[in-house]
Amino acid sequence: MSPRTRITTLNLGSQSLELAEFRVQPQGGLILCGYRSRELLADPSRETSRRAQIVATVREMMAELEIRGGPVSYTVAEESVFARFVKLPPIEEEKIERIIFFEAQQNVPFPIDEVVWDYQLVGGGEGEQIQVILAAIKADLLEEINDAVEETGLRTSIVDLATMALYNAFRYNYGELEGCSLLVDIGARTTNLLFIEPGKIFTRSVPIGGSSVTSAIAKEFNESFAAAESRKKRDESVALAGDTERLDGDGARVSKIVRSTMTRLHAELLRSISHYCTQQQGKAPERVFLSGGGASTQSIQEFFHEKLQLPTDFFNPLRNVAVADSANPKEISRSTHLLGEPVGLALRMARHCPMELNLRPKIVVRRQEFEKRRPFLIAAAVCFVLGLLGWGAYYAQGAHIVRRTTEGLEEKVDAMRRIETQMSQVRKQTASLDNVSTPLVAAINDRSFWPQIVEELNARLPREDIWITELVPTSGGKSLGAPDARMVRADTTPVPTPSSSRPEAAPAGPAIDSLLVRGLYLFNPKQQEVVVDYFRNLVASPWFAIDPRNQAKVIKPTTPNNAEWAFPYELRLDLRKPVPLP
Numbered sequence: 001m002s003p004r005t006r007i008t009t010l011n012l013g014s015q016s017l018e019l020a021e022f023r024v025q026p027q028g029g030l031i032l033c034g035y036r037s038r039e040l041l042a043d044p045s046r047e048t049s050r051r052a053q054i055v056a057t058v059r060e061m062m063a064e065l066e067i068r069g070g071p072v073s074y075t076v077a078e079e080s081v082f083a084r085f086v087k088l089p090p091i092e093e094e095k096i097e098r099i100i101f102f103e104a105q106q107n108v109p110f111p112i113d114e115v116v117w118d119y120q121l122v123g124g125g126e127g128e129q130i131q132v133i134l135a136a137i138k139a140d141l142l143e144e145i146n147d148a149v150e151e152t153g154l155r156t157s158i159v160d161l162a163t164m165a166l167y168n169a170f171r172y173n174y175g176e177l178e179g180c181s182l183l184v185d186i187g188a189r190t191t192n193l194l195f196i197e198p199g200k201i202f203t204r205s206v207p208i209g210g211s212s213v214t215s216a217i218a219k220e221f222n223e224s225f226a227a228a229e230s231r232k233k234r235d236e237s238v239a240l241a242g243d244t245e246r247l248d249g250d251g252a253r254v255s256k257i258v259r260s261t262m263t264r265l266h267a268e269l270l271r272s273i274s275h276y277c278t279q280q281q282g283k284a285p286e287r288v289f290l291s292g293g294g295a296s297t298q299s300i301q302e303f304f305h306e307k308l309q310l311p312t313d314f315f316n317p318l319r320n321v322a323v324a325d326s327a328n329p330k331e332i333s334r335s336t337h338l339l340g341e342p343v344g345l346a347l348r349m350a351r352h353c354p355m356e357l358n359l360r361p362k363i364v365v366r367r368q369e370f371e372k373r374r375p376f377l378i379a380a381a382v383c384f385v386l387g388l389l390g391w392g393a394y395y396a397q398g399a400h401i402v403r404r405t406t407e408g409l410e411e412k413v414d415a416m417r418r419i420e421t422q423m424s425q426v427r428k429q430t431a432s433l434d435n436v437s438t439p440l441v442a443a444i445n446d447r448s449f450w451p452q453i454v455e456e457l458n459a460r461l462p463r464e465d466i467w468i469t470e471l472v473p474t475s476g477g478k479s480l481g482a483p484d485a486r487m488v489r490a491d492t493t494p495v496p497t498p499s500s501s502r503p504e505a506a507p508a509g510p511a512i513d514s515l516l517v518r519g520l521y522l523f524n525p526k527q528q529e530v531v532v533d534y535f536r537n538l539v540a541s542p543w544f545a546i547d548p549r550n551q552a553k554v555i556k557p558t559t560p561n562n563a564e565w566a567f568p569y570e571l572r573l574d575l576r577k578p579v580p581l582p
Helices: 052-064 093-107 140-148 162-173 210-221 224-234 249-279 300-308 331-333 341-350 363-448 449-459 485-492 529-539
Strands: 006-012 017-023 028-037 071-075 080-089 115-122 130-137 154-161 181-186 190-195 200-204 287-290 313-316 466-476 511-522 565-579
Touching: 006 140, 006 341, 017 052, 017 341, 017 511, 017 529, 028 331, 071 140, 071 162, 071 341, 080 093, 080 200, 093 115, 093 130, 130 140, 140 154, 140 363, 154 162, 154 341, 154 363, 162 190, 162 200, 162 300, 181 249, 181 466, 190 249, 200 249, 200 341, 210 224, 210 449, 224 249, 224 331, 249 300, 287 300, 300 313, 313 511, 363 485, 449 466, 466 565
Parallel strands: 006 071, 071 154, 181 287, 287 313
Antiparallel strands: 006 017, 017 028, 080 130, 115 130, 181 190, 190 200, 466 511, 511 565
């Protein structure tokens, strides 16, 4: 890859964003010119406006670093990506791609046409097994992330995994190390473990991170997630063996919570080391490096050294990277543990790296392919223009002959223009009549709407043990028609929050936007599961906007018993296209 003089990188963590700008030295080294980081403080159980936060935060950091756009490389969080390590026997080079495609179909837990995936070959000398790293991400999720990044004015160049960016940064800064090194990247939601040997890599994600500590603090002190996060930053430290007696108050409680969480993480580390040595035929780690936001926890280095009995140090991604005075070196030194991903991304754009996975969205791939072809298209356009100039002289003479012929046709053209005027008047009259008839045609077409709705409900109704007794249209959560006891209950039910399935834009005036479907189901072996089956059948309906992940919004819960032969049920079905009320 041809190096760029200016490189912009963006690390999209689960609860933090890092934006960095680098400059490539003539000798191929990197200089860090600017760096900003921001936290996205949000309860991980409630993802509400992440895209808006990303756009606003990245724009703010771009303004501080005076970045106005241009190419960017960014990482996606490990929990969003499916990664698998596959071993292949020694095979011919021309067969590798076909076999890897087959392995991807077998290992990726989604249809292959619904994901963006890439692979990387690792090791595999003559007569040796080939290790393949497969990485895949859902295409719709990647497009959502990419839209948020490009909405800021940046243009996607490379989409990398956070762990692979860390691996490239580690190899660049610690390439001389022999044996096995364990890099522990403690993030907000997960901790990524990288086992790194010369010519060998293995990664594993553990669902323990900074948010685990915050959630435990929030539960311990009975406070909000945001308040617990502030308390963690103020009092966060790992209580070491023998320190519990000298600690007291809230700080001691926080330290014990942190130690409890780190102890769980230590147990996962031991299991991962055992798996790596036995299943992956790797060597036992000889040293440990700490990185990520959790690495800033007080006494964490001493804790892991005490538990693992291995040399433990903080990962320094700037070991072989210069820092410009404009980047405020003192501030950078406090954030060194967060710079692994930005440095790894910058290396991808400055030089060839040992790990070069790229999960670009399809729209980015098409755009980059077009940019590669642009010089050839420009050259073709120039040749085309020169050809036009050559033919221009030839056609100039022809134009003179045509002009003389045209003069003889002017009279006929004038007569045709009078006819055209008359036809224009007729077209205006036709358009006026169309405006009058359009509402009538629409009314005729709408007559079939409700029969089609009823037919759709019947077609997707399970064959046995369930039937429909009542259909109630609602508008804005209120039932229409004569009220009864059940309708009153429906009217007092709060209007549910719209699901992720996006219905068409609602009409400006009052409209029927949903249906209440009521009925009975017989006492049967499946019991209320027959209603759930009906719900699943309706998910695929083109008439209703149903979120398959939000079953509680649609189905009103009922509890069957052995004393009755039938039980009521109720479904609230949002219409994709609301029906305006007269």
